[in-house]
Amino acid sequence: MQVLKFGGTSVASAENIRKSLAIVATAAERGPVVMVVSALGGTTDALIGAGRAAAAGDAGYRDTLLQLAARHRTAVQELLPATHSGPEGQLVSQFGEITSLCNGIFALGELSTRTLDKLMSYGELLSSHLIAAVAKVQGQATVWADARQLIRTNSRFGMAEVDMATTQKQVADFKTQNPAKIWVVPGFIAADAHGTTTTLGRGGSDYTAAILAAALDAEKLEIWTDVSGMMTADPRLVRSARPIAHISYQEAMELSHFGAKVLYPPTIQPVMQRGIPLWIKNTFAPDEYGTLVEVEPPRTPAVVQGISSIGNLTLLNLEGSGMVGIPGFSKRLFEALARERINVILITQSSSEHSICVGVNTPDAAPAQVAVDEEFATEIAAGRIEPLRPEKDLAIVALVGENMKNHPGISGKLFGALGQNGVNIRAIAQGASEKNISTVIRAADVRKAINVLHEAFFEATKKQVNLFILGPGNVGSKLLEQLARQQAHLLEKLGLQVRVVAIANSRHCLVDENGLDLTAWPEELAQAPAQTLEEFTQLIIARNLRNSIFVDVTANPAAAGIYANLLAKSVAIVACNKVAASSEYAHYARLKSLSKEFNASYLFETNVGAALPIIGTLNDLTRSGDVVQRMEAVLSGTLNFVFNNYDGTRPYAEVVRQAQAEGYTEPDPRLDLSGSDVARKILILAREAGQVMEMADIEIETFLPPACLEGDVEAFYTQMAAHESHFKALYDAATAAGKRLKFVARYADGHAAVGLQTVAPGHDLYDLRGKDNVVLFYTDRYADQPLVVKGAGAGAEVTASGVFADIIRAARL
Ligand SMILES: NC(=O)C1=CN([C@@H]2O[C@H](COP(=O)(O)OP(=O)(O)OC[C@H]3O[C@@H](n4cnc5c(N)ncnc54)[C@H](OP(=O)(O)O)[C@@H]3O)[C@@H](O)[C@H]2O)C=CC1
Ligand SMILES: N[C@@H](CC=O)C(=O)O
Helix, strand or coil, X not given: CEEEEECCHHHCCHHHHHHHHHHHHHHHCCXXXXXXXXXXXXXXXXXXXXXXXXXXXXXXXXXXXXXXHHHHHHHHHHHCCCCCCHHHHHHHHHHHHHHHHHHHHHHHCCCCHHHHHHHHHHHHHHHHHHHHXXXXXXXXXXXXXXXXXXXXXXXXXXXXXXXXXXXXXXXXXXXXXXXXXXXXXXXXEEECCCCCEEECCCCHHHHHHHHHHHHHCCCEEEEEECCCCCECCCCCCCCCCCXXXXXXXXXXXXXXXXXXXXXXXXXXXXXXXXCCCEEEEECCCCCCXXXXXXXCCCCCCCCCCEEEEEEEEEEEEEECHHHCCCCCHHHHHHHHHHHCCCCEEEEEECCCCCEEEEEEEHHHHHHHHHHHHHHCHHHHHCCCCCCCEEEEEEEEEEEECHHHHHCCCHHHHHHHHHHHCCCCCCEEEECCCCCEEEEEEEHHHHHHHHHHXXXXXXXXXXXXXXXXXXXXXXXXHHHHHXXXXXXXXXHHHHCEEEEEEEEECCCEEEECCCCCCCCCHHHHHHHCCECCHHHHHHHHHHHCCCCEEEEECCCCHHHHCCHHHXXXXXXXXXXXXXXXCCCCHHHHHHHHHHHHHCCCCEECHHXXXXXXXXXXXXXXXXXXCCCEXXXXXXXXXXHHHHHHHCCCCCCHHHHHHHHHHCCCCCCCCHHHHCCHHHHHHHHHHHHHCCCCXXXXXXXXXXXXXXXXXXXXXXXXXXHHHHCHHHHHHHHHHHHHCCCEEEEEEEXXXXXXXXXXXXXXCCCCCCCCCCCEEEEEEEECCCCCCCEEEEEECCCHHHHHHHHHHHHHHHHHC
16 A cells, blocks of 8 residues: 655645545556645635634634635535535535534634544534545546544544554454555544544644554555655745755654754654655655655765754753752753653753753743742752753754764864854763764854855855945955956856845945846835844844955945954954054954954955055965065055156146046045055065054154145145146156155064155165056075065056955855
């Protein structure tokens, strides 16, 4: 015999019932079939709602029943010819019974579990009668089998326990008396020894099918549902989740216990005992393989079979020095919980025996607390143990796989992946059989955690990275262009799925958690809602997406002020904004230490020399044990461009304007011309070389007449024009001496200075073209000849490429 079970969605409409019957007809060609059916999707909830409303004195239950009757009548009319009046008459009589039952509940104002079982049973009775009638009309040799006469249970209404021996006998008797090829059986319901209707728990139709499969020693059990098998993770949380083709009973049981809703957990036991293969198949895609649960599934390279989660968890922590070394505390704790019928989902105990921690469903937490505090009242009063401490809003995320025990490093990978994304683990449980490694985490982190783990264990070749970009100006817009061009390449070559989740400027913020369209953003951003920097920060934190990177492409001090908050949430920072790295040393050092503590990159290569590998080179030198003796550098693309292009034929101010127009200056060009921008760059290099230094320690020798720095940017240009003779004199003096003007930064022995110099031909800085920068590192290893990094040191395109490179570094960490 084959047992095929069809769930609520598989029989929710006339069309779906036809699909289910077609599957049964195909199976019947191979041999007899037991078809177990659920109620039409949503019916059980509606019946419970009607019963509860009636008990509460709400006459609205009548409308619910009328709607339910109409829905079933429609199904009958769509499935059966008008000449076939039997089922419709049966429907009328069954709804008559349901209505009488609800009227009784309404009159008494009470709904017992026994009456509720009776009421709920009508869902499956209605659907099974209808489906049996349709099968008969389709010409199948069909019999309707009353599950109440097949499955015997005790009288624990709501969640009855099965008497397998009696059930087996009743099933065997029925089989002898009914040679029909197809049995249609209502799932979920059974009866006790008095013939009173009981139910097997919500989702119990799967269990009905498994009990019948075991009683008949069926060749297989098929659970037909609306997904193509058990998935590697909940597909509502993980888009790339995929069906698991083969899985063992133990693994399926772990996954179903841990929230894989596709299978009611008790279903596995009866078929496992007899080694009956269990298929999970999709009614709406019957050709898809689905999942085969079997004794010895073929082993795949996958060590972890699935990742699942249980929400709504509260941890109860019993602790105190009075517990250490004294037997019996655990026994009393669990007995107190058992007396209240509280189910313990997870247990951990420290080897010091100073505490025991159990996880329970959150609705059970309050009664559990009362029961346990009562049980240990004497010890609590004596201060030997603490009153029970509940910790709410938690969830379990578990790795499941029988083969994990043979592979070292699984837990390490699990903890590493979660830690890198700032997911704090509150408790851990792993049995010695190592089929399941459970972690308790904040409920708010579940989606991120499952995705991170799914990537780590099932998508080794792909990593999703989520960018939050602030400041799509000169550099930022180039960055977005480059990202748009490279997205496909990054996915193909590096396995990085780089998504821009948000773009914001000082006025608007554009968000799409699935990744913004990087061609349409300028128009969309202009239309997007307003958002403050604080709201933007909260957005990044609240979205809580894995591998989040905040990309600061502004020059704004307030933007630099949010890094610490984000790093502490394990959000990486990539910044071309130089404000943070050149702020007070204590703040710079704090950001570096937060980056280490929370495993989140803080990268700012473009702070010095745009995309030139200057900070990276310096870091490589110092990490490998070299010591920087001195540095000599030209670090302003703007000033190099200006002094390379000014010869007195055009006003100095006009050449500066050109540098600004070409995108080399800071948003405020006075920072470049005053030497401040160069000062902060040499400060950053000195710090990265290991020096504790402040901005005030840098000697800045400005060449600008003081009047140029009074007033706003326009006044600055006006004053430069007014002081043309000053700039001309500087140029003429240098030229007369056969030299060139260079704005130079120097660092040696803990001292740094920046200022304008004339350099002679042959000097390392003499031949520096266009907007180029150069840094000469003199170190212990490069004592005579410096290590030189040289190239374009400003410009939107190159700077954006440097930011891009930092993003990739952060993503690949
Ligand atoms: N140009 C270069 O060669 C190099 C530049 N850099 C750095 O790149 C950064 C950006 O320069 P650049 O692109 O030229 O500057 P832009 O002025 O062109 O762009 C700045 C962007 O930041 C946004 N912004 C400013 N303040 C805020 C705020 N409070 N909140 C949100 N967004 C804000 C602006 O938005 P809005 O339009 O609404 O004001 C704009 O989109 C600077 O820090 C600079 O030092 C680093 C290396 C080289
Ligand atoms: N304004 C800067 C740009 C890079 O930091 C410069 O001119 O060098």
